[in-house]
Amino acid sequence: xxxxxxxxxxxxxxxxxxxxxxxxxxxxxxxxxxxxxxxxxxxxxxxxxxxxxxxxxxxxxxxxxxxxxxxxxxxxxxxxxxxxxxxxxxxxxxxxxxxxxxxxxxxxxxxxxxxxxxxxxxxxxxxxxxxxxxxxxxxxxxxxxxxxxxxxxxxxxxxxxxxxxxxxxxxxxxxxxxxxxxxxxxxxxxxxxxxxxxxxxxxxxxxxxxxxxxxxxxxxxxxxxxxxxxxxxxxxxxxxxxxxxxxxxxxxxxxxxxxxxxxxxxxxxxxxxxxxxxxxxxxxxxxxxxxxxxxxxxxxxxxxxxxxxxxxxxxxxxxxxxxxxxxxxxxxxxxxxxxxxxx
Amino acid sequence: xxxxxxxxxxxxxxxxxxxxxxxxxxxxxxxxxxxxxxxxxxxxxxxxxxxxxxxxxxxxxxxxxxxxxxxxxxxxxxxxxxxxxxxxxxxxxxxxxxxxxxxxxxxxxxxxxxxxxxxxxxxxxxxxxxxxxxxxxxxxxxxxxxxxxxxxxxxxxxxxxxxxxxxxxxxxxxxxxxxxxxxxxxxxxxxxxxxxxxxxxxxxxxxxxxxxxxxxxxxxxxxxxxxxxxxxxxxxxxxxxxxxxxxxxxxxxxxxxxxxxxxxxxxxxxxxxxxxxxxxxxxxxxxxxxxxxxxxxxxxxxxxxxxxxxxxxxxxxxxxxxxxxxxxxxxxxxxxxx
Numbered sequence: 001x002x003x004x005x006x007x008x009x010x011x012x013x014x015x016x017x018x019x020x021x022x023x024x025x026x027x028x029x030x031x032x033x034x035x036x037x038x039x040x041x042x043x044x045x046x047x048x049x050x051x052x053x054x055x056x057x058x059x060x061x062x063x064x065x066x067x068x069x070x071x072x073x074x075x076x077x078x079x080x081x082x083x084x085x086x087x088x089x090x091x092x093x094x095x096x097x098x099x100x101x102x103x104x105x106x107x108x109x110x111x112x113x114x115x116x117x118x119x120x121x122x123x124x125x126x127x128x129x130x131x132x133x134x135x136x137x138x139x140x141x142x143x144x145x146x147x148x149x150x151x152x153x154x155x156x157x158x159x160x161x162x163x164x165x166x167x168x169x170x171x172x173x174x175x176x177x178x179x180x181x182x183x184x185x186x187x188x189x190x191x192x193x194x195x196x197x198x199x200x201x202x203x204x205x206x207x208x209x210x211x212x213x214x215x216x217x218x219x220x221x222x223x224x225x226x227x228x229x230x231x232x233x234x235x236x237x238x239x240x241x242x243x244x245x246x247x248x249x250x251x252x253x254x255x256x257x258x259x260x261x262x263x264x265x266x267x268x269x270x271x272x273x274x275x276x277x278x279x280x281x282x283x284x285x286x287x288x289x290x291x292x293x294x295x296x297x298x299x300x301x302x303x304x305x306x307x308x309x310x311x312x313x314x315x316x317x318x319x320x321x322x323x324x325x326x327x328x329x330x331x332x333x334x335x336x337x338x339x340x341x342x343x
Numbered sequence: 344x345x346x347x348x349x350x351x352x353x354x355x356x357x358x359x360x361x362x363x364x365x366x367x368x369x370x371x372x373x374x375x376x377x378x379x380x381x382x383x384x385x386x387x388x389x390x391x392x393x394x395x396x397x398x399x400x401x402x403x404x405x406x407x408x409x410x411x412x413x414x415x416x417x418x419x420x421x422x423x424x425x426x427x428x429x430x431x432x433x434x435x436x437x438x439x440x441x442x443x444x445x446x447x448x449x450x451x452x453x454x455x456x457x458x459x460x461x462x463x464x465x466x467x468x469x470x471x472x473x474x475x476x477x478x479x480x481x482x483x484x485x486x487x488x489x490x491x492x493x494x495x496x497x498x499x500x501x502x503x504x505x506x507x508x509x510x511x512x513x514x515x516x517x518x519x520x521x522x523x524x525x526x527x528x529x530x531x532x533x534x535x536x537x538x539x540x541x542x543x544x545x546x547x548x549x550x551x552x553x554x555x556x557x558x559x560x561x562x563x564x565x566x567x568x569x570x571x572x573x574x575x576x577x578x579x580x581x582x583x584x585x586x587x588x589x590x591x592x593x594x595x596x597x598x599x600x601x602x603x604x605x606x607x608x609x610x611x612x613x614x615x616x617x618x619x620x621x622x623x624x625x626x627x628x629x630x631x632x633x634x635x636x637x638x639x640x641x642x643x644x645x646x647x648x649x650x651x652x653x654x655x656x657x658x659x660x661x662x663x664x665x666x667x668x669x670x671x672x673x674x675x676x677x678x679x680x681x
Contacts, residue, residue: 085422117459125559133425134458138449143419145450150425151419155378155404175445178415185410338355340494341593342518 039314049170069288080265090135103323142169150188169200202274230258354535366511381433417443437472452495480651485615502566504534509543548598554582572669603634617646
């Protein structure tokens with residue numbers, strides 16, 4: 001089978017000439033927030049990588065550097081009381097949902113004051129009061145759980161909406177199929193979002209499925225599906241916003257496929273044997289943060305200084321968080337069984 | 344219903360199946376967050392008829408028919424529980440939990456711990472289990488050992504109508520995922536059941552019969568079989584004590600250990616295959632306890648043979664302990680070393 005290199009996703013961009021309207025609708029404050037969260041995510045992960053290289057991190061981590069537009073553009077489409085459930089490559093989702101960076105960094109370092117008291121780590125950051133219902137580490141396993149969360153919202157007559165994030169690899173699991181079907185049949189208030197970085201570890205999407213667009217799969221559930229230029233945070237926002245509004249109106253779930261790319265390897269064991277340097281370089285040239293900055297500058301939303309200040313502030317936030325977290329106490333093994341069962 | 348209608352007014356009797364249904368109905372009337380989901384639980388009334396008639400009272404939102412999607416059913420229960428609902432998922436046959444395992448074991452069992460003790464998953468998974476119905480290898484299993492081995496999950500295996508009602512109520516009110524095993528052969532068993540809404544605490548064993556010579560620890564279908572065996576042995580002068588742990592995780596070790604200290608002999612009986620079965624854990628618990636010093640004979644296990652459940656009636660019966668097997672094993676143990 002012939003496999004074309006997939007680096008051009010322009011045809012699925014929804015933006016084109018709508019940029020100006022979208023920027024106006026979002027407003028300066030929201031746009032600055034989006035840039036801030038993207039920069040914080042980037043710096044958080046660069047810091048995570050640095051700490052790992054320096055031997056200061058015990059466990060594994062999955063970096064989403066290059067993918068920041070997908071979680072941040074998606075969460076930007078929510079109201080504060082809305083909910084998310086996400087996956088192992090979930091730093092951006094937690095940050096977008098308003099995680100306290102210091103507590104998050106503490107969890108990454110396995111400290112007692114971390115979000116999960118050091119029991120979860122990078123792969124399981126959750127902030128239940130903040131509407132972040134957690135990252136799950138088994139591919140696709142958050143998707144059936146999402147059905148239940150959305151079912152509860154519906155039964156409780158809530159007008160909250162849930163975003164359920166997963167990767168391209170997850171869409172090949174049976175749980176994806178069962179869940180999207182069930183959510184559709186029950187008309188649940190959930191938006192399924194694929195952070196499609198085009199590889200399940202080393203398995204390219206083109207080798208793992210015989211369809212061009214993951215959004216095509218929506219057809220079999222009778223729900224809307226859309227593939228989006230996932231490195232364009234405004235395109236992501238626009239697509240997810242429409243899906244969220246639809247869900248909030250009680251019209252049921254949608255599938256949004258944000259096509260993006262991870263610059264780093266799958267995890268710390270990855271030697272990048274399954275893709276070319278030129279492919280990685282092509283995608284690095286389409287950095288979602290640089291693209292967003294360029295739009296903000298060229299459309300006159302922000303000055304160069306302002307954009308730079310947001311980035312510097314984000315970096316300072318991460319540096320402070322890492323410093324504070326590094327001196328926090330370790331959890332005590334003595335009463336480890338206490339959290340296994342609820343009283 | 345409380346009165347037999349005849350001359351003698353005794354305690355009301357229900358079948359095990361009716362007791363399960365009554366627990367569900369009474370809890371759903373009491374607590375609006377309780378709901379049922381599963382395959383064919385609505386108009387059909389469930390594959391075994393447990394939810395028959397409940398759709399009329401509670402409607403399709405709370406008696407929720409699902410597509411044949413065991414992973415999504417378990418996920419729907421897990422997610423809804425995370426949000427403060429109290430779902431009771433019915434899995435048509437315990438065997439089908441193989442398809443739900445990721446949600447139950449990797450999600451429901453783990454979320455509380457891996458989120459630092461800040462979540463709770465109050466779900467009940469009702470699972471008709473066991474052999475004896477000619478349903479062969481994929482509709483007859485007893486998979487409790489897998490779940491007992493998973494921290495974060497509780498496992499309950501009631502043996503009488505009164506227990507099944509009270510334990511189901513307690514399981515629904517428990518703030519953790521509970522695998523609730525209902526043996527298919529017990530569904531038609533009759534016994535006294537109070538009309539009141541009551542609960543039987545989890546992790547409390549029950550001495551079903553007192554005796555001085557030998558302890559049989561049995562649960563689920565093996566409790567009535569052990570009691571029948573005990574009656575036969577009593578005619579031979581062997582007095583058997585039957586202890587039903589009722590909850591397999593967490594275990595009430597105290598009641599079992601106390602009984603073995605008294606009798607000095609213990610036979611552990613279950614239907615699931617002997618290798619890696621719950622009996623191994625029970626044996627280890629007793630061996631590790633002060634009861635060890637009271638043992639007059641080795642701890643013995645009588646459990647299912649290490650085979651898938653066969654279809655043929657004779658083979659099926661031979662695959663798991665029957666009353667006659669319990670009688671012989673208990674008699675041999677009672678006489679061992681005397």
